[in-house]
Amino acid sequence: MRAPGPDQTQLETLLTIASRVPDHGKLAPWRFIVASGEARKKLADALWEARKADFDPDDVARLTEERTKLSDAPTLVVVVSQAAPHEKIPEWEQVLSAGAVCLNLVTAALAMGYGASWLTGWSAYDERARETLGVADGEKVAGIIYIGTFDMAPTDRPRPALADIVTAWQGG
Numbered sequence: 001m002r003a004p005g006p007d008q009t010q011l012e013t014l015l016t017i018a019s020r021v022p023d024h025g026k027l028a029p030w031r032f033i034v035a036s037g038e039a040r041k042k043l044a045d046a047l048w049e050a051r052k053a054d055f056d057p058d059d060v061a062r063l064t065e066e067r068t069k070l071s072d073a074p075t076l077v078v079v080v081s082q083a084a085p086h087e088k089i090p091e092w093e094q095v096l097s098a099g100a101v102c103l104n105l106v107t108a109a110l111a112m113g114y115g116a117s118w119l120t121g122w123s124a125y126d127e128r129a130r131e132t133l134g135v136a137d138g139e140k141v142a143g144i145i146y147i148g149t150f151d152m153a154p155t156d157r158p159r160p161a162l163a164d165i166v167t168a169w170q171g172g
C-alpha cells in the first residue's frame with residue numbers, strides 16, 4: 001500500500017460514513033484513533049520499539065513486514081470498541097456495532113477509490129502496543145483499517161457456498 005491516501009476532508013467524510021452504523025441504544029460504543037502522514041510513521045516506529053524487547057530472531061522477517069505495512073499505509077484508523085455491560089443493551093450488540101463501523105469504513109474507502117484493509121495482529125492485542133496506540137483499559141481494538149493506494153487489485157479467494165451456510169427454516 002502506498003500514497004496517496006485520503007486528504008483531511010476525505011478522511012472526515014470516511015469517518016462520518018463509518019460512524020453511521022446500526023447502534024442499539026445510540027451508545028456510540030466505539031471511537032477512532034487516526035494516524036496519517038508523518039504520525040503513522042512515528043506510530044510504526046513506536047510500535048516497533050515497544051516490540052523489539054522480546055524479539056524472537058525467527059520472527060524478524062514477519063515483524064519487519066508488519067512494520068513496513070504500518071509505515072507504508074498513508075492512513076491508519078484504529079477502530080476502538082468501548083463495549084461494556086449495560087442495563088439494557090447487550091455487550092455483544094455493542095461489539096457488533098464496532099464491527100459494522102470497521103466494515104463501513106472499508107467499504108466507504110473502497111467506494112472513494114482507495115484500497116483498504118481491516119487488520120488486527122500483534123498491535124491490537126499486546127498490552128504495550130495498546131498503550132502506545134492510546135487504547136484504555138476496558139477498550140478493545142476492533143480493527144486497524146489501513147487506507148491508501150494499491151498498485152494491483154487484490155486477488156479474490158473462494159467464498160463459502162451458499163448451500164453450506166443457508167438453511168431453510170423447517171418450522172418449530
Ligand SMILES: Cc1cc2nc3c(=O)[nH]c(=O)nc-3n(C[C@H](O)[C@H](O)[C@H](O)COP(=O)(O)O)c2cc1C
Pocket residue numbers: 117118119120121142143156157
Ligand atoms: C477483526 C478482523 C481482524 C483481521 N485481522 C487480520 C490480520 O491481522 N491479518 C490478516 O491477514 N487478515 C486479517 N483479517 C482479514 C482481512 O480483513 C481480510 O478478510 C483478508 O485480508 C482477506 O481479504 P478478503 O476478505 O477481501 O478476501 C481480519 C479480519 C477481521 C474481521
